[in-house]
Amino acid sequence: MLYHLRTMISAAWGQSNRSFVRHLQSSHSNLQLKGRDLLTLKNYNAEEIKHFLWVSADLKHRIKQKGEYVPLLQGKSLAMIFEKRSTRTRLSTETGFALLGGHPCFLTTQDIHLGVNESLKDTARVLSGMTDAVLARVYHQSDLELLAKEASIPIVNGLSDDYHPIQILADYLTIQEHYGYLKGLTISWIGDGNNVLHSIMLSAAKFGMNLHIATPKGYEPNSSVTAAAKQFSKESGTKLLMTNDPLEAASGSNILVTDTWVSMGQEEEKKKRLQDFKGYQITMQTTKLAAPDWTFLHCLPRKPEEVDDEVFYSPKSLVFQEAENRKWTIMGVMVSLLTDYSPQTQRPTF
Known part of the structure; x- marks a missing residue:
């Protein structure tokens, strides 16, 4: 009887302690990432970027190493706009978002008007009503900035001529x-x-x-x-x-x-x-x-x-x-911008 009582107390303390650790982790970060855009890392300070990496490492450990199912993005959808071809960005985003329980939607210039038959302003507002975030690989950084200005959901830079933060x-x-x-x-x-x-x-x-x-x-x-x-x-x-x-x-x-x-769009300059x-x-x-x-x-x-x-x-x-880490870091970004998730693993040394 005494043994079982001690076991119950120990389990309760362990659960309480884990909750307290998670509370400390959340309090420590105390970062305002949810709902923000990621257009360039210039607008993010050191602790915010470290938090992206911490969440990424945490998800990699939980899912890849421990085999857990972590459906943090269940019920959420992502619009993926690609003006340029892609292997790693597309695959990492599609597989990563789906692995977290979400639904990624891939759109090329053949599928979306993107400032041609429909203004970027209108596109941003339409996507805001149908999806929870947008990842866009575009030529012009100004297009991302306009999307971010007009959208009510996070816009993530999947590559532009100016930056490639992810x-x-x-x-x-x-x-x-x-x-x-x-x-x-x-x-x-x-x-x-x-x-x-x-x-x-x-x-x-x-x-x-x-x-x-x-x-x-x-x-x-x-x-x-x-x-x-x-x-x-x-x-x-x-x-x-x-x-x-x-x-x-x-x-x-x-x-x-x-x-x-020789980047995409520079083929004529190759020689x-x-x-x-x-x-x-x-x-x-x-x-x-x-x-x-x-x-x-x-x-x-x-x-x-x-x-x-x-x-x-x-x-x-x-x-x-x-x-491979393209997948884990884009997952970390999406979870950070769309949820209040606090990592369950120890913070890495930076």
């Missing part, structure tokens, strides 16, 4: 899983000053990460993004190096990153770009200048001129883990 969240989750932390690490970007780089520039310093950037002359990142990155770096006390020398950028780096040299980017291929010679614990990231799809096979398929390449 890709960078996957990168940070991958780095955190590998190293166990982010603060103090150095990322080296060797390639084009594009949308992916812009998103890194607007967030790396918020984690206390140093950033080395090497681009060919004429391919530097946007000046306004650079100004913001310099300010973030100054505030956080991190190093921001900008150069045209890829080997200088690689020096002492923990994470080597590159991307396509010139390949000429201008000579010397920017990441090889084992590049890695010799990096830190001994170097790793490699690429958001894919990859071309051999950007990184050779020896690096791309090496044990230090995290590209396929990075690709």
